[in-house]
Amino acid sequence: MFDLELFYNYLRMKNINSPNNWFSNFSAGLIGAVVVILFIVSGGLNVLRDQGWLKQSSWTGQAISVIAMDVSDVVERINPAVVSIIATKDVPVLEQYFEDPFSDMFGGNSPFSFRIPKYRQNGTEEKEVGGGSGFFISSDGYVATNAHVVNDEEAQYTIFTNDGTKYEAKVVAIDDVLDIALLKIEAKDLAFLEYGDSDKLRLGQAVIAIGNALGEFRNTVSTGVVSGLARSIVAGSNAGTTETLENVIQTDAAINPGNSGGPLLDLSGKVIGVNVAVASNSENIGFALPSNAVKNSLDSMKQFGKVIRPYLGVRYVQINEAIQKRNNLTVDYGALVVRGEQKTDLAVIPGSPADKAGLEEYDIILGIDGVKIDDKHSLSSLIREKKVGDTIKLKILHDGEEKSVEVKLEQH
Secondary structure, eight states, X not given: OOXXXXXXXXXXXXXXXXXXXXXXXXXXXXXXXXHHHHHHHHHHHXXXXXTTXXXXXXXXXXXXXXXXXXXXXXXXXXXXXXXXXXXXXXEXXXXXXXXXXXXXXXXXXXXXXXXXXXXXXXXXXXXEEEEEEEEXXXXXXXXXXXXXXXXXXXXXXXXXXXXXXXEEEEEEEEETTTTEEEEEOSOOSOOOOXXXXXXGOOTTOEEEEEEEEXXXXXXXXXXXXXXXXXXXXXXXXXXXXXXXXXXXXXXXXXXXXXXXXXXXXXXXXXXXXEEEEEOTTOSSOEEEEEHHHHHHHHHXXXXXXXXXOEXXXXXXXXXXXXXXXXXXXXXXXXXXXXXXXXXTSOSBOTTXXXXXXXOOTTOEEEEETTEEOSSSSOHHHHHHTSOTTOEEEEEEEETTEEEEEEEEOEEO
């Protein structure tokens, strides 16, 4: 057991015998303060452990756990920038009535008591037909969300901020490839979120998810960690449509129906993903689109009112181990430049950036700007992260020899 009184007397004796009292007093005071703080922290954390709130064996690990659990300051700061999106639509109002098939035959005095139920429209009514989440990306009212949240052209969309303020929203543009959409409301000086670098995410990194859980509980906060990186999933909707999403982030932070379009954030409050899907029949397996993948799309929609993508201009097959063995290739990764099923589907599009750079059929593109093309990074996903006008460096295997080629990307 640590004896504070004994330690204090020891420091006091050292001060009396010291030829430099002012320095000794300062040193002893500083050391004493540090020891007292450590004692209090250690004792306080032991109390938390005894209550069952902490599980780590070392008090250092316990302190880290307490800090990691409390995200209230970050949430308080970013909550005003997270919104709920409600979709409403005029739908038919149906009423039931009964018809006797023999009434005409007997002039309205049918001896039979047949009554067949039927339905007819009696006007329309505005009804809530869907919803999701979103977040402001600028102070002048631009909102990011998922495409599947706002893809009904006949619906009207309303945005509610965390304080309950209601705004009518206009859909600026939709990117069906990435499942991203941009909305606009008429407002100024709004709180907005900044992007983080999703390429720097690490497994186990703590994250925060915020959204309109179940379309009912606005700005619900959940925490978790990055459970997986560079996942490829097939996501389905209630309408029966499906989409393939590449390079998504997996997290165990609770993502429920209604969270779609909300932000996935790091502990500094920066957006590192856009929540997009949850695995059915699972517990705490959710997915988010990485911020680096969606940022260029949102910037394009904001600037031009539509998605303007860079393109390389090749048709290709992603190489894996099976394709390597079947075709006696020297590598088991990369993108093999090949023509399509039709004779007119050329491997390299004439006049394209790839054509201008001299790429040829059966070349293998191994990487872009130092990033290897493999099952985690497809050629198309890497190109989508670039901008029109960017000059990229391709690593190519041509006739068995590796070489580097610079290509300037153009507008698709």
